[in-house]
Amino acid sequence: MTKGVDTKLNILEIGLDVASRLGLEAMTIGDLAKAAKMSKSGLFAHFQSKENLQIELLKYAGEMFSRIVVLPALNTEAGIPRIKAVLDNWIRFSGALTGGCIFVTASSDFKDRPGKVRDFLLKQQGGWIESLRRIAQSAVKEGDFRSDTDCDQFAFEFYSLLLGFHLYSTLLDNADTQLRQRAAFESLINTYRQESGTQS
């Protein structure tokens, strides 16, 4: 690995953490330069524009998300066990960054900022929601979920609970948020569970 690549990866790692706290848009090049102990111009040389930096950060976060959330879940038994793995892995991903899940923060930052960053983020969010739909489909196939399950509806409700968890744990710092999340998740699973199917 050349020194340039090394430095860039180091900036992305630090930048992701800063962006998770301050916001992908509100974070300035100055904030990042300070955190990375670099000059603004030195940092700028690696990315050319703030927009490029933001996209590179989202890409880097996407790779981390695959590695921590999606791939390990695909190695778990299909059905409810896989859904539980996605939940646990998502909480781990969100907890790995100081400010929580970068995609939740970025979704708020870019909802009304048309452009390349928003387009990129939309593709990532679309992929994530599609993954949730698929794990629900595989739960139907396994007989864990009822055959009439609306898998898009499941994806909406599951993602909503993650957003609630994110707000409670990052802003409200509520001690029993993990327990609330577990209870809400169990209740959600039960509304879709096939009574005669495999229990987990």
Place this chain on the structure above:
Amino acid sequence: MTKGVDTKLNILEIGLDVASRLGLEAMTIGDLAKAAKMSKSGLFAHFQSKENLQIELLKYAGEMFSRIVVLPALNTEAGIPRIKAVLDNWIRFSGALTGGCIFVTASSDFKDRPGKVRDFLLKQQGGWIESLRRIAQSAVKEGDFRSDTDCDQFAFEFYSLLLGFHLYSTLLDNADTQLRQRAAFESLINTYRQESGTQS
């Protein structure tokens, strides 16, 4: 009403809409001055600091929230009808601003920015979650919800669904989000519904 008060209210109204789009933190004094067709210094004279402006915007939004969401719901029959009114009113409030609910955006912006703005927002969010707990309690009292209902748990799940609705409708611009929200809400209500109680 003096001209000064009038101008200030006008700035707050425009500012709330701009902040709902760009973020309460990422919005610059320049963004707001442009939208309000004022000079930066003229605008600054009304608020002295960005922090004061942010708090005034949250206060103004809080009054609007009481007027649109909370007070009309309190004039609705207690129990499930009141919970439905809160849902409808919240969607109306969120839709009244171009960028959706300012409290959702501000929660993301200020989760890791300690200071007066965050403290003020936390008080508002605490009050809102307390309101949700109370409408669940009144549903228990009316016999609409089971007597063993965990009202804090209901508040968490209800708020999570609003956050899901907010992300889907502001970022993903999904045509069937309203239908998803309705179905999720019906399902949530059913998990708490007292079978022999008043049906609505």
